[in-house]
Structures are given as C-alpha cells and as structure tokens.
Amino acid sequence: MADTKVIMPQMGESIFEGTITKWLKKTGDHVERDEPLFEISTDKVDSEIPAPASGTVKEILVKEGQTVQINTVVAVIGDGAAKPAEAPAAPAAKPEVKTGPAESKPGVAAGPTDAAPAAKEQARPEPAVHLGERGEQRSSPLVRRIARENNISLNTLAGRGTGINGRITKRDILSFIEQGAPAPASAPAPAAAAPAAPKPAAPAPMTFTGDVERVPMTNMRKSIAEHMVHSRHTSAHVTTFFEVDVTNLLKIREKLKPEFERSGVKLTVTPFFVQAAVTAIKKFPIINSSVDGDAIVYKRAINVGIAVNVESGLIVPVVKHAEEKNLLGIARAINDLGERARTKKLTPDDVRDGTFTITNPGQYGGLIGTPIINQPQVAIMGMGGIKKRAAVIDDAIAIRSMIILSLSFDHRVIDGAAADQFMADVQQQLENWAV
C-alpha cells in the first residue's frame, strides 16, 4: 500500500480554508484509520479530523496555527510497519473510535458531511450504501439534476428507463414528473436509503453562463447564511400579523424625548416595543423558551435581541435582563448597543444569550416582513413601517399612525392561540400606553 496523503477537508459549503489548531500525533507515531489525527478550526466548525488510513505519520506538512486552503495536503501517512489499512472491521472492534465524519460542535450545521474526503477515498468500497444512495439506475447528468431538483429518487423510476440498457432519459423523468411523481417519502425506500440522515437538498449549481464576478463571502455573511438556513430547517415557522394604532404612542414619545435627552438617551419607538414585548412575555413565558430535545427550556431572564444593520450584514446585539429595566434603561441599552454595533465595538458577550428578538423590516418603508427565528429562540417580532392611514374609530374615519407587527413563532412549542394572545397583549399595551 502506498503512502496516503491527508488533506484539509471541506467542513461545509462556502468554507475554503481551515486552520490546524492541534496535531494529535507526531511524526513517527502510529495511527489507526479513523483515529483522530488533528484538530481544525474553520469559520464555522471546530473539529477533530480522523486519519484516512492506518500507518505511520511520515510527514506533517502544516504547522499548528497555520491556515491552508481546503484540499491542501497537510500530512502523509506511510504504511511503514503498520497493519495494512484494510485490517477488517477496525471501526466495529473499537467502539470508541468515531467512524463517521468528524464531529461538529452542537448548534452549528456542519454542511455536507463529507468531512474527510481523503478518508472516503481510502475507505473500503461499500457498494450497497453508495449505489443505493444514488440509485442503481443508469441515467445522465441532466436526469440526475432534474431528479434532485424535484426531490425524486431515481430508484422510483426503476424499470421505467427507455434509453439504451434501460437508461433513464430526460423524456422518462419529465413524463414521470408530468404524471405526478409520488412524494419521495411514500416511495418504497431501498434498504440502503435508511442510514441517510435527512439533509437539506444540495443547492442548485451555479449555472449562469454570462460574465460574473465571484466574491468570497465574509465570515459574517457565511454565518448569516448558515444561521438562516439552519433555522428554516429547525423550526416550524408560522407568522401572525397584528395592526397597531401607535398615534398616542408617538405623542408620548415626543413628550418624553426632551426628558430622555437630558439623560443622554435618544428615544426611538423601539424601546416601547421592547418593553411591551417583555411585559407580554411575562404573561406568556413560552415565547421566551427553547426546545432542547424532548424538553422545553423556559428562560428566567428576558434578553431581547435587536437586529441592527451594519455595513457587512446584520448583527443582533442583546439587551440583557430587559425585564429588570424601565423604558429609560431599555432605551439606553439599545442606544449603546446600536452605536457599538456600527463602530464594530461589540463584545462576544453582547450578542450572546438572547431569548427573544425584535427586527425592523419596516426600516426602509416596508409594510411588514416574515422574519426568520433566531435559533435557538422560538419567536421573533417584526416591526413594519409606521404610516398614517385612514382608520375607522367608532364608525368615523380618522387619520391614525399605524404599524403592522408580525410574530414568527416556532409551532413546535407555540400554538397559534398563545402567539396571538401574546401579540394581542403587545397591541393592547402599545395602544394604551400609560406614562
């Protein structure tokens, strides 16, 4: 058996490099296949990487602390006097050894799980799994793409191929779709499909053929992308909308403004909404919870995250213990966090431990939005734009300042009734604000 090159694995979509944080073996050490060999850190994931083959660590080519692009050779494992790599059933005999792709930290989606392509190359072929996953059906790149985009397992077309050697052609799959493909779940699952964990569909390939500019995502962009998709796959999103008359509230704000200014605080409308939400959360604590396995975790603190636009994206600093603060305290905290978000002076602590989030899709005049829940929270409130509208009050038409609020909530733990009662409470407070 020849030497095996160990490469820097790709730890997720859009990750192009990784930093070796620690070597767990030295040159000359013996290593078993799948035994942790080194630790890496990427923008999203810190992970132990298993050895792709058994043997002696011949060379370590990348030092600790060094960052290299994916697929860079970082070490070489020689067969030396080691047991041959195909020593059978090594993983089974050593239950403590992780055989799968490297572990990723909880709460971070690891993306495609081909954590160690090298390991895969070296692994003994397991035809049942690999063929099963792709389907043993002969097809073409086009057919496989159509199947993927329509979430069809090619196995469901077994025996329907009309091409040479029973190949599934474009016509076959298109007519299959036209006739109404059965939902993939109801299709008889081949035995081998069972171990495949449900994972997000692979993103459609970039097929645009014209001139493009390719720009790597910033870390923040990558992190936002990851979080948003992760949330969509985690929570059962439902959004409810409430219209709120804030005419009086705006008057109150005008009245309070000078007083706040004397305390060095600029008073926007946001603190009112934060305080209303906090008061309502006290009545409906499920809004302030998280899902942990089979348990619901209620948090005693009410830490309200406020989504803030910054140059490079979006960040959500958190007003800690909002339940202990009055309007002035909340306004001061928001002022401070907003300022530091814009000047890039937030500390990691400022963005941690949020329990509920308020975002502002109306900032640029939007009527309202349907926000995505900030995991692991279970609800997020969106503030639409405040606009004067004709409103009917006691059968008379009046010009009132109106706002639409939305609440996206996780239907796994919050039912519509609770969400709507919570929002009705927020509405009540805002419309009848007592100074």
Place this chain on the structure above:
Amino acid sequence: MALTTYVEAIKQGIWEEMESDERVFVLGEDVGIYGGAFKVTAGMLEKFGELRVIDTPISESAIVGAAIGAALMGMRPVAEMQFADFISCAFDQITNFAAKCRYRWGAGVPIVVRGPSGGGVHGGPFHSQNPEMYFVHTPGLKVVCPSTAYDAKGLIKAAIRDPDPVIYFEHKFLYRRIKEELPTEDYIVPIGKAAIRRKGTDISVITYGAMVYTALDAAKELEKEGIELEVLDLRSLLPFDKEAVLDSVKRTNKVILLHEDTEIGGFAGELAAVISEEAFEYLDGPIRRITAPNTPVPYSPPLEEFFLPKVADVMRVARELNAY
C-alpha cells in the same frame, strides 16, 4: 433580384470595402491580371489599378510579411493564399508576428489573410485541407469560416474593418454551389457570433463551413423519423460564440460536434471541453464528435468520399444519441 454565389459574395465584400476605404488593397499570387485562381479578384485590377491589386511572387511568407508592413504603415491589406493549405508557408509571419504585435508593442495589425480551404473537390492532400486549428490555437488572431453567401460577404467586410489580424477561411466546395439573394445595402456579420440554421428540440449539431449543409441535409431526413436536429453554425471559431453553444446544448441536452477537419486537436474537442465544464448537468447523453479521420485528405475520389463526414454519419450518430 439575382442570386449571388458564395465566391461572388466574397468578391463583392472586398470590392465594396476597396471603394469605400482607399487603405484597402489586395495582394497575392495571380490576383491581378489573372483575377485569382478562383476569380475572387477578377476585374479588380481594371477597376482599382495596379497599386491596389498586387501580383506577388510565389511566396506566402512574403505576401503576409508585406501585408503586415503595410498594415503597420496604416493600410488595410487583404492577402490571398491561393490555397489555404499553403498558409503554412506564412505561419511564422502570422503566428509570431501579426498575432503578437499588439501584445508586444501595442501596434495592431489589421490584415486579412484569406484563402480557399476544405475538400470535396478531389484536390488531394495539398489542396483540400482545413488548417483553421493552427490559428485558433494562436491568441491574437481571429478566425472565421463562413458557410453562406450572406456571411461570406458580411464576414469579409467585418474582417477588413477589424483592427487585428483575421484569418478568413473560405470553403471552396461552397464557392459556386451556394447562392442566395443579398441585401443591397452595406452590412457586416459580426465576428464571434454564431447562427442557428435550423431550430430543433432533440439534438444540437454544432458545426461550421461546408458541414452546415451536411447537418441540414441530415436534419431533413431525420425529421421524417421524428428526430429534430438543431443546427448551429459557428461562423467564427476565434472567438467563438460560447453563449450560443451553451444555450443550444441547454435546450436540447444532447450534442453532436461536426467538422470536416480531422479529429485530434479539432475544434470539436475544444467545444466538448467547454460543454462538459459549463453545461455538464444539462447533458442527457455523451458528447459525440463527427470529424474526418486522422489522416491527410486522400486524393482518390472513393477514399476522399470515405474521409469526409457525410449525411449518413450524422444520421447514424443522431439515431444512437436519440436512443441513448
């Protein structure tokens, strides 16, 4: 209105450019008194005089070298190779000098080197070749291969007006076989733009030159069998119309690359690479090439007949691909 042949269209294009731009002149072997081996320049000597229609010695290197010099002095020479096969004698002038001049010291060389290429006329190995790929592989050049009278005229005019060296391959088999009505007003065919000669849904045949007609004839036959070929005429090889190629492949999902040039290092190989790089997930079958075999063009008529890609070849491969 009268129909214009492919060869007459080339002549018209040069003629009109000479009338409208006094910098344009022609040079080559027997282009003056004799009017050119294929009569492309017939009548020009009488019309434009011996300063603008120059008979040269039998030296392609000298012809192209003189053209480059004239171009650097502000002229727009159109150099004729009596047969495109002999362009190899001017290879160094074209590839080392004309192609690199702009890159080396910023002086473009606006020459046109044109000549009859292609087989099917029993010309044998020295008078039937398709030498386009030597030049397609040379950055700094443009290479065009018109298939219709309209394009022959539009492309020669575009080539003459182009600020850089353009190698213009005429297909001698088409000279007098292809004719059509041409517009009376001035027009050009932009270099680098392909044309769909026939719309189809099942298989794209991407080709150029005389093979456009082979593809169209095959398409007509296959239509009876319910197979709809799309025929894309590249018209320009360097630069080539990648957008049109990918667009066609993405619609039909199957592709035949057809050319009269030999297989290894032919343009089909380049196209196949681009298609698999940029449209892999649109392919419903293997990319197929139909080309001449890797031999010189045979002199024997039956052997030449065997050598050149034929309608039957296109039909056979199309049927295989359709069933795939």
